[in-house]
Amino acid sequence: MRYVQALKIAIRSIFSNKLRSFLTMLGIIIGVTAVIALVSIGQGSTKSVTSQIQSMGSNLIMVSVMGRGSQASLTYEQAMTLKDGNYIKAVSPVISSNVTAKYGNNSVDSVMVNGVNSDYQAIRSIQVAEGRFISPMDDEGRNKVAVLGHNVATELFGFTDPVGKTIKLNGQAFTVVGVLALKGSSIAGSDDDAIFIPIKTMFYFDKNKNIRQIYIGASNPDTVEIAKNIINNHLLVVFKGDTSAFRIIDQSQILSTVNSVTTTLSLLLGGIAGISLLVGGIGIMNIMLVSVTERTREIGIRKALGAKKRDILLQFIIESLTLSGLGGILGIIAGYILAVTLGKAMNIDANPTLSTILVSFSFSVLVGLFFGVYPANKAANLNPIEALRYE
Amino acid sequence: MNSDKVLIKMRNLTKIYRIGQNEVRALDGIDLDIRKGEFVSIVGQSGSGKTTLMNIIGCLDTKTSGEYFLNGIDTSKLTDNQLADLRCSEIGFVFQNFNLLQRMTALENVELPMIYKGVPAKERRERAEMLLELVGLKDRMKHRPNELSGGQQQRVAIARALANNPRIILADEPTGNLDSKSGNEIMKIITELNERGNTVVVVTHDPNIAAQAKRIVRIKDGRILGNEVKAQ
Ligand SMILES: Nc1ncnc2c1ncn2[C@@H]1O[C@H](COP(=O)(O)OP(=O)(O)O)[C@@H](O)[C@H]1O
Numbered sequence: 001m002r003y004v005q006a007l008k009i010a011i012r013s014i015f016s017n018k019l020r021s022f023l024t025m026l027g028i029i030i031g032v033t034a035v036i037a038l039v040s041i042g043q044g045s046t047k048s049v050t051s052q053i054q055s056m057g058s059n060l061i062m063v064s065v066m067g068r069g070s071q072a073s074l075t076y077e078q079a080m081t082l083k084d085g086n087y088i089k090a091v092s093p094v095i096s097s098n099v100t101a102k103y104g105n106n107s108v109d110s111v112m113v114n115g116v117n118s119d120y121q122a123i124r125s126i127q128v129a130e131g132r133f134i135s136p137m138d139d140e141g142r143n144k145v146a147v148l149g150h151n152v153a154t155e156l157f158g159f160t161d162p163v164g165k166t167i168k169l170n171g172q173a174f175t176v177v178g179v180l181a182l183k184g185s186s187i188a189g190s191d192d193d194a195i196f197i198p199i200k201t202m203f204y205f206d207k208n209k210n211i212r213q214i215y216i217g218a219s220n221p222d223t224v225e226i227a228k229n230i231i232n233n234h235l236l237v238v239f240k241g242d243t244s245a246f247r248i249i250d251q252s253q254i255l256s257t258v259n260s261v262t263t264t265l266s267l268l269l270g271g272i273a274g275i276s277l278l279v280g281g282i283g284i285m286n287i288m289l290v291s292v293t294e295r296t297r298e299i300g301i302r303k304a305l306g307a308k309k310r311d312i313l314l315q316f317i318i319e320s321l322t323l324s325g326l327g328g329i330l331g332i333i334a335g336y337i338l339a340v341t342l343g344k345a346m347n348i349d350a351n352p353t354l355s356t357i358l359v360s361f362s363f364s365v366l367v368g369l370f371f372g373v374y375p376a377n378k379a380a381n382l383n384p385i386e387a388l389r390y391e
Numbered sequence: 392m393n394s395d396k397v398l399i400k401m402r403n404l405t406k407i408y409r410i411g412q413n414e415v416r417a418l419d420g421i422d423l424d425i426r427k428g429e430f431v432s433i434v435g436q437s438g439s440g441k442t443t444l445m446n447i448i449g450c451l452d453t454k455t456s457g458e459y460f461l462n463g464i465d466t467s468k469l470t471d472n473q474l475a476d477l478r479c480s481e482i483g484f485v486f487q488n489f490n491l492l493q494r495m496t497a498l499e500n501v502e503l504p505m506i507y508k509g510v511p512a513k514e515r516r517e518r519a520e521m522l523l524e525l526v527g528l529k530d531r532m533k534h535r536p537n538e539l540s541g542g543q544q545q546r547v548a549i550a551r552a553l554a555n556n557p558r559i560i561l562a563d564e565p566t567g568n569l570d571s572k573s574g575n576e577i578m579k580i581i582t583e584l585n586e587r588g589n590t591v592v593v594v595t596h597d598p599n600i601a602a603q604a605k606r607i608v609r610i611k612d613g614r615i616l617g618n619e620v621k622a623q
């Protein structure tokens with residue numbers, strides 16, 4: 001009853017001064033819009049990064065070798081002994097080098113060439129679009145064959161079918177035996193922009209036999225931890241107990257690192273947006289204080305007619321809640337539109353979640369309450385005589 | 392009707408305003424009894440303390456010392472909320488400058504005291520319409536104060552003062568802002584209210600207005616000079 005009446009008074013007072021009410025709400029509107037848009041985009045990009053990492057394959061283990069003293073790397077044979085066929089089903093050392101690739105008059109500078117063995121295909125779940133991937137025979141025979149990532153193939157060949165053609169890598173001729181399907185970029189680098197050659201061919205091509213990076217496939221996702229232990233024990237023997245000589249990471253570790261980064265980022269963005277909400281709240285307080293002064297006489301009249309302190313308090317608090325709540329609703333609408341639009345542009349799913357909407361709305365209402373209490377209290381405590389004398 | 396019942400009883404009442412070092416004795420030892428159903432005018436020059444006295448009678452302001460009993464209740468023992476309740480149900484104010492809320496229609500202004508009393512919406516509306524009809528504004532209910540003449544605004548204010556059927560009507564210079572014709576109309580309505588049984592106190596500096604009351608209390612420098620009961 002009292003509340004309904006106070007709400008009516010509040011709505012009337014808000015609508016009797018539309019421009020001012022809108023400007024007052026603007027701070028809250030912008031704040032809520034920013035919170036919803038930024039948090040949703042943060043969540044959207046987290047989701048997309050997460051799914052990219054998961055697409056790396058949950059069996060994947062990566063080993064980086066930093067070395068110890070004179071032993072700075074592994075030999076190919078040392079690396080391949082990790083493959084026990086039980087917990088570890090695939091091992092491919094990788095040696096990378098930057099080259100200039102040429103086909104006829106087409107030339108691409110600084111292309112990543114990866115020397116890998118045939119296991120690499122299974123470890124990274126690589127799809128071949130045309131031809132085939134590197135075979136064990138290519139490796140054993142040190143064949144000068146190359147498999148092209150999707151983008152490299154397009155850049156060098158355009159619409160020509162690359163399979164069977166000869167390309168030159170830093171002037172050396174390689175026969176193209178396959179082209180990979182488009183994969184999209186991922187955290188572990190894009191295969192689309194790389195060229196793959198047999199690792200043993202790479203030894204001579206790059207004059208480098210030192211293995212510093214190994215991709216390993218565990219036999220199934222549940223035995224990744226066991227596989228990591230086996231690898232760890234094995235390498236500890238090789239490096240004489242020096243744990244800092246190598247690093248073993250798997251997909252779930254990358255995921256949790258990335259997640260902690262993106263969570264921090266989301267909180268930061270949300271916090272910045274939250275500050276603008278707070279500024280909006282101060283705007284409300286400012287206008288409410290002006291409004292109390294302007295309506296001093298009204299307050300005096302109401303008190304003379306029997307309004308109690310709490311009636312006046314309620315009237316002004318509800319007015320400030322209505323302002324902030326209305327601003328919150330407009331902010332939700334604007335934030336939703338902004339998040340969805342930006343999400344489309346960035347190609348991520350940035351639709352605001354219900355909890356984002358509810359939290360930012362409650363926050364805006366809380367801001368209205370917090371910054372409304374002081375002016376409302378001031379109004380409620382006005383001396384009726386002074387208020388009636390006020391011109 | 393028990394016309395001997397004392398509604399307002401003041402003993403040695405003072406009100407002192409302090410402004411820095413200076414004291415203003417706005418009321419200086421007031422003894423006053425007003426019985427139920429009386430029609431009293433309080434008359435004095437500007438600055439004599441009439442408004443101050445009126446505000447204290449209406450529980451809008453509080454005395455500095457002395458005693459004030461309203462309907463037998465010692466007002467100094469009441470809380471802010473109880474005083475607000477008294478203003479709401481027992482007292483109807485009529486001000487010199489009408490003091491209507493500009494953003495509301497005549498009808499809504501009259502409903503206001505009933506809102507604070509918690510009267511249900513339908514009853515409130517019906518009673519407000521009835522009261523506006525009583526003061527002759529049946530066709531002006533939806534008008535806002537700035538669409539009404541001074542006399543009409545004061546009639547809305549009187550209807551509002553009657554909203555919760557208070558025992559006491561307090562009018563502070565009710566004709567002060569009006570031409571003599573509307574002033575007379577207002578005094579006629581106020582006189583009728585007294586004839587219907589309301590206790591009425593009118594504050595004025597105008598002897599002609601004061602003369603319309605049944606009893607005249609003269610006040611000067613915050614003191615009561617004399618009491619003059621008119622023969623009926
Ligand atoms: N709030 C106040 N502060 C200080 N002095 C006041 C205040 N209200 C009234 N006064 C003083 O008290 C005296 C009586 O004022 P008031 O009751 O308004 O007189 P009247 O209504 O008879 O003109 C005047 O001298 C006035 O200046």
Ligand SMILES: [Mg+2]
Nearest residue numbers: 441442443563
């Ligand atoms: Mg006065």
